[in-house]
Amino acid sequence: VSDGDAGRLVERARGGDLRALARLVSLIEDGAPELRQIMRALAPATGRARVIGLTGAPGVGKSTITGALVKEYRSQGHRIGVLAVDPSSPFTGGALLGDRIRMQDHATDASVFIRSMASRGQLGGLAAATPQALRVLDAAGFDLILIETVGVGQAEVEIASLADSTIVLVAPGMGDAIQAAKAGILEVADVFAVNKADRPQAQQTVRDLRNMIALAPAAEGPQWKPPIVATVATTGEGVPELAARLDAHWSWLADTGERDRRRLARAREEVAALAVAALRQRMGRLPGGSGLDEVAGQVADGKLDPYAAADQLIGTLVTAKD
Amino acid sequence: VSDGDAGRLVERARGGDLRALARLVSLIEDGAPELRQIMRALAPATGRARVIGLTGAPGVGKSTITGALVKEYRSQGHRIGVLAVDPSSPFTGGALLGDRIRMQDHATDASVFIRSMASRGQLGGLAAATPQALRVLDAAGFDLILIETVGVGQAEVEIASLADSTIVLVAPGMGDAIQAAKAGILEVADVFAVNKADRPQAQQTVRDLRNMIALAPAAEGPQWKPPIVATVATTGEGVPELAARLDAHWSWLADTGERDRRRLARAREEVAALAVAALRQRMGRLPGGSGLDEVAGQVADGKLDPYAAADQLIGTLVTAKD
Numbered sequence: 303v304s305d306g307d308a309g310r311l312v313e314r315a316r317g318g319d320l321r322a323l324a325r326l327v328s329l330i331e332d333g334a335p336e337l338r339q340i341m342r343a344l345a346p347a348t349g350r351a352r353v354i355g356l357t358g359a360p361g362v363g364k365s366t367i368t369g370a371l372v373k374e375y376r377s378q379g380h381r382i383g384v385l386a387v388d389p390s391s392p393f394t395g396g397a398l399l400g401d402r403i404r405m406q407d408h409a410t411d412a413s414v415f416i417r418s419m420a421s422r423g424q425l426g427g428l429a430a431a432t433p434q435a436l437r438v439l440d441a442a443g444f445d446l447i448l449i450e451t452v453g454v455g456q457a458e459v460e461i462a463s464l465a466d467s468t469i470v471l472v473a474p475g476m477g478d479a480i481q482a483a484k485a486g487i488l489e490v491a492d493v494f495a496v497n498k499a500d501r502p503q504a505q506q507t508v509r510d511l512r513n514m515i516a517l518a519p520a521a522e523g524p525q526w527k528p529p530i531v532a533t534v535a536t537t538g539e540g541v542p543e544l545a546a547r548l549d550a551h552w553s554w555l556a557d558t559g560e561r562d563r564r565r566l567a568r569a570r571e572e573v574a575a576l577a578v579a580a581l582r583q584r585m586g587r588l589p590g591g592s593g594l595d596e597v598a599g600q601v602a603d604g605k606l607d608p609y610a611a612a613d614q615l616i617g618t619l620v621t622a623k624d
Numbered sequence: 625v626s627d628g629d630a631g632r633l634v635e636r637a638r639g640g641d642l643r644a645l646a647r648l649v650s651l652i653e654d655g656a657p658e659l660r661q662i663m664r665a666l667a668p669a670t671g672r673a674r675v676i677g678l679t680g681a682p683g684v685g686k687s688t689i690t691g692a693l694v695k696e697y698r699s700q701g702h703r704i705g706v707l708a709v710d711p712s713s714p715f716t717g718g719a720l721l722g723d724r725i726r727m728q729d730h731a732t733d734a735s736v737f738i739r740s741m742a743s744r745g746q747l748g749g750l751a752a753a754t755p756q757a758l759r760v761l762d763a764a765g766f767d768l769i770l771i772e773t774v775g776v777g778q779a780e781v782e783i784a785s786l787a788d789s790t791i792v793l794v795a796p797g798m799g800d801a802i803q804a805a806k807a808g809i810l811e812v813a814d815v816f817a818v819n820k821a822d823r824p825q826a827q828q829t830v831r832d833l834r835n836m837i838a839l840a841p842a843a844e845g846p847q848w849k850p851p852i853v854a855t856v857a858t859t860g861e862g863v864p865e866l867a868a869r870l871d872a873h874w875s876w877l878a879d880t881g882e883r884d885r886r887r888l889a890r891a892r893e894e895v896a897a898l899a900v901a902a903l904r905q906r907m908g909r910l911p912g913g914s915g916l917d918e919v920a921g922q923v924a925d926g927k928l929d930p931y932a933a934a935d936q937l938i939g940t941l942v943t944a945k946d
Contacts, residue, residue, distance in 0.1 A: 573937060582900055616899050619899075
C-alpha cells in the first residue's frame with residue numbers, strides 16, 4: 303500500500319470495515335514501512351478499549367473460555383476484539399493440519415473480530431506487534447479486547463502484562479497451578495479461573511491457589527486480592543461470574559488510579575520496545591571495524607569479554623550518524 | 625563480594641571448586657556488579673565447551689533424557705554441566721512444593737554440575753544470563769554443556785539457539801509434533817528425539833516428523849538433515865544412538881565451518897543483548913522532559929504515536945551524556 307492507501311485503510315477500519323482491519327493487522331505482522339503513518343493516524347482515536355489478558359498452559363481450555371467470554375460480553379452489547387498470540391492456539395495455527403476453529407459461532411458477527419497474531423518481520427517481535435494490533439482494534443471501536451497468550455515463557459508473561467486485567471487459567475490436576483507458579487504467571491493474575499471444575503481434583507486446585515495467594519508477598523501500591531472462579535468452559539458454567547469479577551477489577555482499577563498507571567506502563571513498554579529494536583537494527587549496520595560483527599568476533603575468540611564489547615558497541619552507536 | 629573476591633572466585637571455580645562455581649552462577653542470576661570483572665577474568669579461558677540444547681513441551685521427558693545423556697557422556701569421560709532454564713523443570717522449581725530432583729544419581733559426582741537458572745536482577749533476563757553461565761562452566765573445564773529449555777515461547781527458542789547442537793524432544797500423541805511446529809521449534813532442531821517410544825502412537829509421530837522435515841524449506845548454507853531417534857528415557861533405550869547422532873552433528877559442524885559460524889552468531893546475540901539492555905536502562909533515566917516516562921505519557925494520552933515517541937527517545941539518548 304502507498305502512504306495515501308494507509309490513511310484510507312485506517313479510515314475504512316474506523317468505519318467498521320473488518321477486511322480493512324484484518325489488512326492492518328497483517329501490515330503490523332509484516333512490519334510494513336507504512337506502520338509509521340498508520341500509527342500516527344490512529345493515535346488520537348486510541349486509549350478507549352478495555353483490555354483483558356488470558357493466559358495459561360496449553361490444554362487448560364483458553365480458547366474455549368475465550369469463546370464463552372466473547373458470548374457473555376457480546377450479550378451485554380460490547381464490541382469485542384480477540385487477539386490470540388498463543389503459538390499453540392487453534393486460532394494461531396489454524397491453517398496447519400486442519401485445526402478446527404472453535405469460534406465459528408461468532409465468525410459472521412460484525413461486532414466480534416478474531417485474529418491470531420504471528421510475527422513475521424516486525425521489529426521487536428510479538429512484544430511490539432501486539433500493542434500495535436491493540437491500537438488498531440481500539441481505534442476501530444472495539445471497546446473490549448481479549449488477548450490470549452500461552453502462559454509459559456517470558457515474552458508471553460510480558461504480553462499478558464499489557465492488559466488492564468489478566469485472567470490466569472489453570473486446570474485441576476497435572477500440577478498446573480504449580481507449573482504456573484514456577485513460570486511466574488501467578489504474579490500477573492488479577493483473576494484466577496479454575497477451568498474443568500467438574501473434575502474431581504478441582505477443589506484441591508482451588509485450595510492450592512488460595513494458599514499460594516495467601517503466601518504471596520504484598521505488591522506495592524493499592525492491594526487487590528485476586529478472586530478464584532470455578533468454570534466449566536464447555537458448558538458456560540461460571541462464565542457470568544468470571545465476567546462479574548473482571549468487571550469488579552475494572553472498577554477497582556479506575557477507583558484506585560491503577561488504570562492510568564497500567565496504561566502508562568503499557569505505553570512505556572511499547573515505546574521502549576520500538577526504540578530498542580531500532581537501536582538493535584542500527585547495531586547491525588555500523589561502519590566496519592567497530593560494528594557488532596567485529597566485536598562479536600573478538601568475544602568468540604576470547605580476546606574481549608561481552609561487557610567490554612557491549613561498551614565499545616554503544617560508544618560507536620551513540621557517536622555514529624544513522 | 626569485592627573485586628578481589630571476584631577474581632579469587634574465578635580462580636577457585638577454574639580449579640574445580642563446585643561451590644565457587646555455584647556462587648558465580650548466583651552472581652550472574654542476581655546481575656551482580658562484579659560480573660564485569662568476572663567476565664573479563666573468564667574470557668581467555670572460554671570457547672572450548674561443546675554446547676547441546678534440549679527443548680520440548682512440558683511433559684515430554686526433558687529432564688529424564690537429560691539425566692540419561694549425562695550418564696551416557698559421563699561414561700565416555702566427559703565433564704558435564706547442565707543448565708536448566710525451563711521454568712517448568714523439576715530442577716528449576718526444586719524447592720517449590722517438594723519436587724523430586726531426578727538427577728540425584730549424579731549429585732555427588734564432581735564431574736557433573738547441575739544448575740537451574742533463574743533471572744532475578746540480570747540485565748536482559750535469561751537471554752543474557754544463560755550465555756554468561758555457559759562461560760563460567762566452559763572456563764571451569766566442563767567440556768560438554770547441556771542447556772534444557774521448555775520449547776514454548778520466543779525467549780526459549782532463542783536460548784535453544786545458543787547451542788552447537790539442539791535436540792527437539794517430542795512425545796507420541798497429544799499433537800506434540802504439531803504444537804512444536806507451531807511454536808517454531810522444529811526449525812531449531814539438529815536432532816529429533818521421539819521419547820516415550822514404547823507408546824502405541826510413536827511410529828505415527830516419527831512419520832509426522834519425517835513429513836514435516838521433508839516439507840521444510842531448505843535453509844541457507846550447508847545442509848544437514850535432522851535425524852529422528854526413538855528413545856525411552858526411563859530405560860535408557862535409544863540414548864546411545866541419540867549421543868551418536870549428536871556426535872555426528874558435532875563433526876559435521878566442524879567439517880563445514882558451521883561451528884565457527886554458530887559461535888560467532890552466539891557471541892553476536894550475547895553482546896547485542898547486553899548493549900540493548902544497557903541502552904534500555906539509560907532510557908529510564910534520561911533528563912526530565914524528554915525521557916521515557918514523558919514520551920510514554922504523551923503516547924498514553926494519544927498525543928504522540930509510539931514510533932514518533934521512540935524516535936524522540938533515541939534522539940535524546942544518543943546526544944545525552946551517560
